[in-house]
Amino acid sequence: MQLSFKAAARKRPPSSLADLPAGSEAVIDRLDLPEDLASRLMELGFIPGHRVSAALSAPGGDPRVFRIDGAEIALRRETARHILVRNN
């Protein structure tokens, strides 16, 4: 675990939406999700290359509201985990 963590830190691979702290912004890299869910999310604006920011959440931190294209969409952590983001 520690070894892979070090390797990961060097290469800076995309993290996921689930790790995005509230109030911060990132760019969607790819959706690692089944086809129909991915296309539904893309209809709602979760498209690679688009900016997304993390907003408020339900009590307990899950699900969380994400702002994308002026809309607010709530996703569970288990879904957000599969939406990979990069920092710019």
Added chain:
Amino acid sequence: MSSCHGRPEAIGLAAPPGPGAAPRLVALIGPPNSGKTTLFNRLTGLRQKVANFPGVTVEHHIGKAHLPGHHDVDIIDLPGVYSLTPRSEDEQVTHDVLHGAMPGLRRPDGVILILDSTNLQRHLPLAAAVLSLRLPTLVVLNMADDLRQRGGAIDTEALANQLGAPVVLVSAATGEGVKSVAQFLTGGIAVPRAVELPVLQDAPACRQWARRVSHDARYTHPAPPVWTRRLDAVFLHPLLGPLVFALVVAAVFQSIFSWARPLMDAVQAAVASSGEWMRAALPDGWIESLVVDGAWSGVGAVVVFLPQILLLFLFIALLEDSGYLARAALIADRTMARVGLQGKSFIPLLSAYACAVPAIMATRTIENRRDRIATILIAPFMTCSARLPVYTLIIAAFIPEKPFLGPFLGTRAAALLGLYLLGFLAAIGTAKLLKSSILRSDRTPFVLEMPPYRMPTLASVGLRLWDRALAFLKRAGTVILGVAVLLWVLASVPASDGQQPPIEQSLAGTLGRAIEPLIQPLGFNWKIGIGLITSLAAREVIVGTLGTIYGMDPDHNSAGLQAALQRELSFGGAVALLVFFAFAMQCMSTLAVVRRETGGWKWPAIQFLYMGALAYTCAWIAHTLLR
């Protein structure tokens, strides 16, 4: 219709229908939360009716737009969709109607496409899909007031040229610009030259196109909705959020119980005095008895609850229209996930507090079939408004009104709240049972858009209440009237010497006595038994039935229904009756809708037997413990 590119100006809708031609039909479509229904209500007012598409469960409204100096236009309000790709049942219906593939409905002559102007880029891909159908289309950009207030802007003429369809900016909520929609319906709106729209398969390409089009139409994205952010800071606050949630729920229950009182008393007085008036006006004899004691007292006993039911629908309409309901679903999601469901099940379940029938219809927003069936099966446990008449009557008869939790919550309201909780727990327990056995499935994704908060409009809330009031009165005038008359007949035969028999010797009494051994362990006598039989049609019928029985029973003729019940039931029996009504599936309309939604008798049969067994067992336990 011509499919060539260089369409002539003002096609389709401009042509007046020939003599005897069918009224023109226009489909209203748009994404969820775009204000579609508000516009529909503006255009059609009270000239609308609810209908179901054959073979599917999706409900729709059809209304007539009255256009002075022109023929009326039929407008069909289609379900809210983000795309025309037929993935969910809603999308399938919209797709079929627009392609003229819906049995029993001809292809619409035109389309009103409503989009949220504050979210234009996200909604434009739907415009591409709709416009490529080549039906005469008006693009309505709604929320004009919101767009302006938040510093957004759009050049509608430029957008019209980009899309090859007329574009108008309106605010359905305030009525601004709605005149131009009427102009479209009468053919009095200029149609720009048609353009070739790109065939777009994937979302990124759609979005790129939308971005270019909105840029060319000089679209300025509005600033974020400040008030929505401020309100969410409270409503989604880790501590304040759940507190507000609990307060909202408690306030709803307390007010339907105390605020409705004066209105209900007024209705009751009106029913009683009109009954006396009829008694005086009609000649003595069996006709007088049938009309006054049978029909009028049976229907009247149920109509009394109209104020309470409307108050509950008022709250649900306010919560939904204001946008709070989506936050409630968000807050509820974790709890729902714990029993294997998701936040989206929360909205149908909350509607089930008003009535299980629309709630079961609302489950079609749940994509996963197993989740959907589980939600359908537990929805009737939520305390629907038809239980309220029964609960109110028994609580008022057996529980004295005292302060319980300070001045805010009285004992009666607390008892009612307890019954709501009981139904909720039964629903949760059943969901857990189902999701860990016959309906086990992978956890389904929860994707829910949070609409900005909006002030609910009087027109939209008023129309919904009107809709509900009509539906309730229609039921009172048909099912409940029928049961009341049938019951009067059962209670009046066999006649002895042309006189009504004592209730014990009547057919109804015989029936009640026949099931008495079965219900005795629950603390119910044969009179309650008659009520249980008739309430299989609909729960609130028992109140009318008891009204008829005690109205006709000489012993109780002068006593109020409450006083009569106090004599008939022990406290344990009263609690058992409440518990029985909390759990039993006594509603034919619900069973019918479950059959239609699940496509067979299997699930409604399982539901009926399961709920009946649970009701009987728990009522028996309650009666045994409290005896």
